Amino acid sequence: MKRKVQTADPGRKKEPSSLSNEYLSDLTLQSCSHEELIRAYSHLREENNRLKEKNANLSKNETLFNLLTNNSPVTILFQDRDLTYVWIINPTDWIRDARIIGKTDQAFFTPDEVNRIVAIKKDLLLTGLSSSVEITRIQENKLQFFQLIFKAWKDDIGNIIGIATYIRNMTDERLVEMELSKQLEGEKILAEITSQFLQTDISQTVKQIPVALKKMAGYLQADIGFIRFIDSENNMIDKGYDWQNPSMKLDDFRNFKITKSQFKRTLDWLASNQPIFVPDIHEIPEEAESERVFLKKTGMASLALLPIFTLEQFSGYIGFGARKSHPFWSEREKGLLDLFRSLITSVIEWQKREEDYNESRELYHRVLELSSNAIFLIQEKNLLYTNPTGAMILGYRGAQEIIGKPFEEVMPQEMVQDFRQRYQQQLRNNQVFMAEIIWQTKENQIKEFEFSSLPLVIQGKKAFLTEGVDITHRKKIEKEIEDNRRFLNDILDITPLATYVFDHREDRINFINRATVNTLGLTMDELMALDRSKIRTRFHPDDRKRVNDIYSQLVKTPIGQVIEGEFRWIRPDGEILYLHSYHTAISKTPEGDTLHSLSVLQDITEIKKAQLELKQSEDLYRKLVENIPGAVYHALCDENFTMVYLSDYYSKLTSIDTDAIINNKETTWVDQVHPEDRERLFTEINKAITSSTPFEVEYRLRKADGEYIWVADNGCIILDENKKNSFISGIVTDITARKRDFEAVQRLSQENLHLLAQARHDAETKTLLLNEVNHRVKNNIASIIGLIEMERDRQINSTSDFQEALDSIRTRINGLAAVHDILSSNQWSPVKLDLFIRKVVENAAASSPIGRKVAISIHSHEKNIWINSRQATALALILNELTTNSIRHAFANRPNGTITITFRRESKATNQIRICYADDGPGWPDVILSGEGGNVGMQVIRLSAISPLYGDIKLENRNGAVAIITFNLVSQQEMFKSTTNGNAL
Secondary structure: OOOOOOOOOOOOOOOOOOOOOHHHHHHOOOOHHHHHHHHHHHHHHHHHHHHHHHHHHHHHHHHHHHHHHHHOOOOEEEOOOOOOOEEEOOOOOOOOOOOOHHHHHHHHHHHHHHHHHHHHHHHHHHHHOEEEEEEEEEEOOEEEEEEEEEEEEEEEOOOOOEEEEEEEEEEEHHHHHHHHHHHHHHHHHOOOOOOOOHHHHHHHHHHHHHHHEEEEHHOOOEEEEEEEEEEEOEEEEEEEEEEEEEOOOOHHHHOOOOOHHHHHHHHHHOOOOOOOEEOOOOHOOOOHHHHHHHHHHOOOEEEEEEEEOOOOOEEEEEEEEEEOOOOOOOHHHHHHHHHHHHHHHHHHHHHHHHHHHHHHHHHHHHHHOOOOOOOEEEEEEEEEEHHHHHHHHHOOOOHHHHHHHHHHHOHHHHHHHHHHHHHHHHHHHHHOOEEEEEEEEEOOOEEEEEEEEEEEEEEEEEEEEEEEOOOOOHHHHHHHHHHHHHHHHHHHHHHOOOEEEEEEOEEEEEEOOOOHHHHHOOOOOHHOOHHHHHHHOOOOOHHHHHHHHHHHHHHOOOEOEEEEEEEEEEEOOOOOEEEEEEEEEEEEEOOOEEEEEEEEEEHHHHHHHHHHHHHHHHHHHHHHHHHHEEEEEEEEEOOOEEEEEOOOOOHHHOOHHHHHHHHOOOOOHHHEEEEHHHHHHHHHHHHHHHHHOOOOEEEEEEOOOOOEEEEEEEEEEEEEEOOEEEEEEEEEEEOOOOOOOOHHHHHHHHHHHHHHHHHHHHHHHHHHHHHHHHHHHHHHHHHHHHHHHHHOOOOOOHHHHHHHHHHHHHHHHHHHHHHHHHHOOOOOOEEHHHHHHHHHHHHHOOOOHHHHHHEEEEEOOOOEEEEEHHHHHHHHHHHHEEEEEHHHOOOOOOEEEEEEEEEEOOOOOOOOOEEEEEEEOOOOHHHHOOOOOOHHHHHHHHHHOOHHHHOOEEEEEEEEEEEEEEEEOHHHHHHHHHHHOOOOO
């Protein structure tokens, strides 16, 4: 709590007492009765209670007053009517209670302030009207502003008993007002500078920039203002513009020549677009010693530097310096300096652009005069300008001969008509036109020119700048190129190999021959739209890395060098092709990268299939040979039966290494045959050679331990191209235990025959199944064609009608696809009706945008109802159309909907099925119920119900749209029987 002092309070009135001291004294001296004493005591007690209550109120009011004035920024002084200070609230360093209580204004106001303040206070004592004054004081070397508000001090009944003075420090508000005033002054100076630049011709900006520096320096109280430019080529800081106070003699600024290295730290800082503000040169760091020395030499004590960026390049700086230090750079000054920097930068850029424009205009004029293209400027059909080339192609020796004349007079007659039409058309449309015109020159040469014309406005009138290019030679070359291109295209088109050219810069194919379209299975437009990333997705995933590797090699490969590869291409129909590719660069960029490449693709799918089949055959043969319980051999038709090939089973049979027999390395085949059996062997083989028939002979063959085993040799003679005996091929089996195991062999034979019969039966079953699949696919295709034919008859009035037709076809085809999936997963056998209905309806609902908001309920009293594939297809089309119709129409404007399907057998003694489809929508329109109207979908429903379902459908409204489908079901036994016999529909 701040101290409050009160020495006198003229406003407080003296409270009267009911019983004064004199009265009480008189009572004690007098003889009083008992009753009088009691009355006196009661009166004193009442007076005491009243005083306690008043003291409590005074204490409460004082507490409230202290709360209101505590920490208040206002000091309050009270003076009596004699203008003597009697009370102070919230004293300050300037006004303290000990110094002011009992004193008057003369004690601490200046004489001028006293005269003014006392006059105001005396007037206030008479009129009671409040007033205020403002005074200043210097405190701690800082100027302070104070506002004094004078108000009347009144007692409880409203009489003026003195004056209350409220003192408030206004320094912050006054400083803000001064700063704003200074800001407005700076903005006004910038506005004047900007106005002068705008009103001055660009050629006179050199004179205006020093004037602008002078005005800005005056505002900043600076002694110099300057602009310096960076000469990067000579590593120098060049003098730009200067202004300095006339009282200064700064030759260093006038004869300015400094290298960049002298101000390296400063320039590095400015180049990062950071301004430099130096309040005092003594604060410059040691790293910038050269800058500090330079400033001391010039006599500057403070400095501000701002970088200049022209055309986004650091090109110089603006600076202001003063001989006095600048204690503080305010944000106002920095902001105005930044605006000034932007203004000067704009002026410099403007001046540079003007200089560049004048230079380019002169250069352009020289280019026009020296151009090999003809230039014409036409206005109101008159030729305002042409260059020497334009005069020459028109048959004149100089441009002055035709300038100013109507263009129709100077142009060849065969050119005038065409040019006039295009000129008038351009005049009407104000558009650029291009034209190729052929005429015969005065030297009887046929020339072809390409004219392009640009609309202009000169002095408020329409004009046209026309350029003519002699394209005679170019046209001749283009014709030759086109002829060569057509010849090459004709050759490539008849080439059976797929060939295309890829543009690596534009990342697209720009030439394709007919074989490419046929091989890859895509149309010409589809192939031309492929870029490298899309082409990559067409290859088999396992081959895409090799495709990328070849592309990377092709970018750097020399022209003519061929890169080969082998890949798998996936056609749109899913077929996989094996391609052998040849790639080479045919053109290069200046940097050496491939610009165009030629690729040739050879379809080796059949070769790959043959190789695969051959490999499978070889593997199968090898496994067969390895698993045959006999030694397979291939021998020459000579006296030793020289073995060329002998399977490993021979080693198992005889314990003799096959290498010892092959090519008679250690022994011959004949040497292993029992001597008694050799003649019989030769006889049988000779018979086979003579009759060209296979042979079968049994003989004994020696094992490694000398023991003989009985073998059966079954073979044939292989003839060469000249039908001469070449080789003997056969198989040798151990028949030693044959008689002993004859019965086991018979049993094994019977089992093999049974397995063979089973395999044949399985093969026949699969054949029938494939036939059924083929029949179903054909039926589905026929159904799709029929749906498209029905949609074709629809009247298409807009894009939305066309889109609706496509959506309808897509939805129906999805329905057929769902049926196909169900039947194929069931191997085209009969399917359960309840599962089938649920999958078809849910599939149709899921394909709709609101399919997930539709509740589907399916009920049946009998679960074991089966339906064959043909009836399933027809029923799927009906349910698909009914579901789609409900979603599109019944639930179109609703967030949800319900579809309920019930089905049952009419009676156990009959195969008639009744299916009831219902939704909770608005119901069928009357035109549908009458059978006279309906879209393609209703036609599909009615036709599918009649054939091939061979049933009937009835439509009605019952709390929504209801469709009742009835048809006769083929019995389960007949369906499975027909499926087994290959007659399932």
